[in-house]
Amino acid sequence: MLIETVPAAAIPTPASGRASSFAIEVPEALLARARAGEHAAFEQIYRRFERPVFTLAVRICGEREAAADVLQETMLKVIARIGDFRGRGSPFWGWLRQIAVNEALMHLRRGRRQAGELPVDGHEPADEQALPPPAAADAAQLQRALAQLPAATRGVLWLYHAEGYTHEEIGELMQRTPSFSKSQLARGTRRLRALLQIEENDHA
Amino acid sequence: MPDFTSRPVDPPAGWHEALAALPLEDAPAGGWAAVAQRLDARRFDPRRRIPRWLPLAAAAALALAVVPAWLPQPADNAPSSIPTRAAMTAQTPDADAGPVPATATLEHLYAESARLESLLQYARENRVASGAAAMMAAELDARLGTIDAALMQPGLDRSRQRQLWSKRVQLLRAFASFESTRRWLAANGERYDGALVRVD
Numbered sequence: 001m002l003i004e005t006v007p008a009a010a011i012p013t014p015a016s017g018r019a020s021s022f023a024i025e026v027p028e029a030l031l032a033r034a035r036a037g038e039h040a041a042f043e044q045i046y047r048r049f050e051r052p053v054f055t056l057a058v059r060i061c062g063e064r065e066a067a068a069d070v071l072q073e074t075m076l077k078v079i080a081r082i083g084d085f086r087g088r089g090s091p092f093w094g095w096l097r098q099i100a101v102n103e104a105l106m107h108l109r110r111g112r113r114q115a116g117e118l119p120v121d122g123h124e125p126a127d128e129q130a131l132p133p134p135a136a137a138d139a140a141q142l143q144r145a146l147a148q149l150p151a152a153t154r155g156v157l158w159l160y161h162a163e164g165y166t167h168e169e170i171g172e173l174m175q176r177t178p179s180f181s182k183s184q185l186a187r188g189t190r191r192l193r194a195l196l197q198i199e200e201n202d203h204a
Numbered sequence: 205m206p207d208f209t210s211r212p213v214d215p216p217a218g219w220h221e222a223l224a225a226l227p228l229e230d231a232p233a234g235g236w237a238a239v240a241q242r243l244d245a246r247r248f249d250p251r252r253r254i255p256r257w258l259p260l261a262a263a264a265a266l267a268l269a270v271v272p273a274w275l276p277q278p279a280d281n282a283p284s285s286i287p288t289r290a291a292m293t294a295q296t297p298d299a300d301a302g303p304v305p306a307t308a309t310l311e312h313l314y315a316e317s318a319r320l321e322s323l324l325q326y327a328r329e330n331r332v333a334s335g336a337a338a339m340m341a342a343e344l345d346a347r348l349g350t351i352d353a354a355l356m357q358p359g360l361d362r363s364r365q366r367q368l369w370s371k372r373v374q375l376l377r378a379f380a381s382f383e384s385t386r387r388w389l390a391a392n393g394e395r396y397d398g399a400l401v402r403v404d
Binding site: 055079132 | 214215216218220223224226228232235236238240242359361
């Protein structure tokens with residue numbers, strides 16, 4: 001799914017209201033230079049979004065090598081299609097992030113890692129709103145726990161919690177249903193909590 | 205001295221806060237260089253949504269169908285140390301300029317493609333192109349454009365990308381060979397399409 005312009009109201013934002021790491025303003029003059037094909041402008045855009053795109057790709061794909069591929073493909077597509085971006089009140093970063101998410105999920109599908117999801121047992125208590133355990137404040141522990149989740153589950157968690165996508169949007173992006181997103185979020189959050197509590201006990 | 209390890213840690217206010225607090229990852233060095241190389245290789249121009257080569261491609265395809273048959277045979281008195289025109293034209297523009305090794309990685313292909321593009325910039329001489337040679341060049345440009353358009357399609361897997369980049373490298377080799385030959389012939393006072401203007 002690639003859309004020319006993401007309406008401002010439709011840009012997913014995290015529930016907490018905190019900005020996505022993609023939320024970087026790009027001056028209209030820079031975009032105009034990029035649309036005119038100026039190489040230096042492409043590079044400036046690349047430098048601004050290199051880390052957010054790479055981080056998103058690492059979180060979804062789980063591997064740095066795959067994330068580097070996603071970064072490169074995303075930026076090539078952004079440059080190739082920058083003439084399609086019209087803005088009209090919606091930020092450039094929302095459009096770019098949409099391309100990055102599509103590219104990362106496409107990479108998962110190509111690698112057939114989409115099967116890497118937690119099984120659904122029909123009983124999904126919605127505990128994703130409950131507070132995370134204290135160990136979640138430790139970046140290293142949280143990254144280790146995230147890395148142990150199946151790729152699709154981790155992708156749902158990241159898109160929902162960190163980037164603010166809705167279940168409907170995640171279901172569409174992953175070519176699945178909103179229920180798939182809900183169940184993966186519930187089970188993934190539970191698994192993440194359990195992994196962090198194990199780490200917490202190990203460190204106690 | 206206080207024991208920091210035993211200090212209680214406040215849980216994050218929510219999962220978003222916990223995930224948002226993770227540091228951004230540093231991408232491997234050289235990312236922009238790789239993107240720039242691929243941009244150069246594709247000779248990308250975002251303003252050009254409709255390829256300029258389309259009208260030329262039709263004319264060039266027609267020319268290619270008839271021109272090779274009209275090309276002159278090798279001159280009998282050509283010095284043996286100098287390659288004959290027929291021998292040179294036999295390599296161009298569509299001849300297989302050598303297979304790309306099956307082990308070549310995408311990175312090797314990008315680099316080879318960029319190297320050949322640089323070579324072509326020097327080899328091309330548009331000011332002195334004859335009609336048929338210009339059309340052949342346009343045909344090669346058109347084929348390159350077709351490959352580039354295919355490379356821009358979303359969702360290409362690495363195997364398909366490798367296949368297209370291999371074709372691109374092979375075509376560029378043929379292109380470089382063609383342009384070099386054209387220059388060599390021009391330096392010797394000959395032209396590709398001498399036969400086209402001969403009516404005997």
